[in-house]
Amino acid sequence: MANLWVSNNLQVFVSASIIETAKHNILLFPYMPQPALKMYIKTLYPIVKAMDADMFPDGGPSETDRLINPANGQGTPSSFRETQVVPAATVPQPGGGDEASVLTRILHTVNFIDVSAVEGRGLEQHEYHDKARQYSNKLNMVLASSGRGSKYRMSLPNGVTAPQIVLASQPVSLADIELITMAAKRAAAAVNDLKVEHKEDLVVPFGVP
Amino acid sequence: MERNLEKHLDDTFRLPGIAGVICTDEHGLCLGAKGVATRETSGHIANIAESAARLNPNLPPPVIAIESEGGSILIKKEGTITMGIYKSPN
Numbered sequence: 001m002a003n004l005w006v007s008n009n010l011q012v013f014v015s016a017s018i019i020e021t022a023k024h025n026i027l028l029f030p031y032m033p034q035p036a037l038k039m040y041i042k043t044l045y046p047i048v049k050a051m052d053a054d055m056f057p058d059g060g061p062s063e064t065d066r067l068i069n070p071a072n073g074q075g076t077p078s079s080f081r082e083t084q085v086v087p088a089a090t091v092p093q094p095g096g097g098d099e100a101s102v103l104t105r106i107l108h109t110v111n112f113i114d115v116s117a118v119e120g121r122g123l124e125q126h127e128y129h130d131k132a133r134q135y136s137n138k139l140n141m142v143l144a145s146s147g148r149g150s151k152y153r154m155s156l157p158n159g160v161t162a163p164q165i166v167l168a169s170q171p172v173s174l175a176d177i178e179l180i181t182m183a184a185k186r187a188a189a190a191v192n193d194l195k196v197e198h199k200e201d202l203v204v205p206f207g208v209p
Numbered sequence: 210m211e212r213n214l215e216k217h218l219d220d221t222f223r224l225p226g227i228a229g230v231i232c233t234d235e236h237g238l239c240l241g242a243k244g245v246a247t248r249e250t251s252g253h254i255a256n257i258a259e260s261a262a263r264l265n266p267n268l269p270p271p272v273i274a275i276e277s278e279g280g281s282i283l284i285k286k287e288g289t290i291t292m293g294i295y296k297s298p299n
Contacts, residue, residue: 172274176283180272180294183221184287187232190214191240191290197210 218243228280229295245295254293258286
């Protein structure tokens with residue numbers, strides 16, 4: 001029997017490999033809107049027909065079966081019985097009627113596995129932090145008792161509580177680098193300009209004969 | 210005779226966001242200090258710049274940025290002098 005996986009937001013997955021397991025005959029498709037879905041069903045139709053053969057081995061109604069018996073004009077096959085029959089009206093629609101009937105037949109006969117029924121419960125923020133704290137405490141207890149504890153902690157000094165925040169923050173801005181570079185250059189030039197302003201001689205010759 | 214240097218330090222100090230400037234020579238002698246920069250830090254700043262420059266002798270002296278909650282200090286060695294700028298946090 002073929003299986004269809006349907007989620008509650010109308011994603012229809014017709015799953016797995018049509019070639020490997022002829023028994024299951026399943027293909028995988030993503031979510032698509034109704035018109036595109038109909039087109040896919042159209043292309044799927046021969047495949048579905050093969051599934052059909054599996055599902056109805058004795059041969060159910062097929063697309064070529066007449067809706068009314070042309071000989072007596074009264075009887076119809078039992079599944080399509082109508083009271084007032086107009087010949088023109090009984091011409092089956094080119095693709096629509098069959099697709100819809102096949103789809104409804106599939107919907108009624110196959111097992112549904114709703115993959116979205118089970119919702120994963122995500123961790124809350126405080127739960128996450130609590131768990132992280134518990135685990136780190138347990139780890140520290142185990143590490144402290146073992147002889148290799150000190151070797152493990154020697155990688156970084158404990159200067160920062162959260163080194164990843166510091167390391168991930170923005171580096172020094174280019175403007176700052178430019179500022180200090182220019183300031184240093186001008187200061188070096190200014191220091192080179194340092195010169196002695198000669199005011200008075202330090203050594204004065206006296207008139208000593 | 211240090212008029213030019215003083216003027217330069219003054220101009221740099223008046224820029225927005227700067228809390229202090231300091232200029233030292235290669236031995237740590239303070240050539241000028243303004244704002245929050247004190248004379249006593251001149252030796253440390255010169256030493257930091259010298260040590261950082263020795264990390265990569267083939268390259269020109271790098272810019273050193275020391276960041277903390279109280280702001281950041283930018284240090285660069287150029288020739289014989291070392292310049293330090295104290296930036297306030299913003």
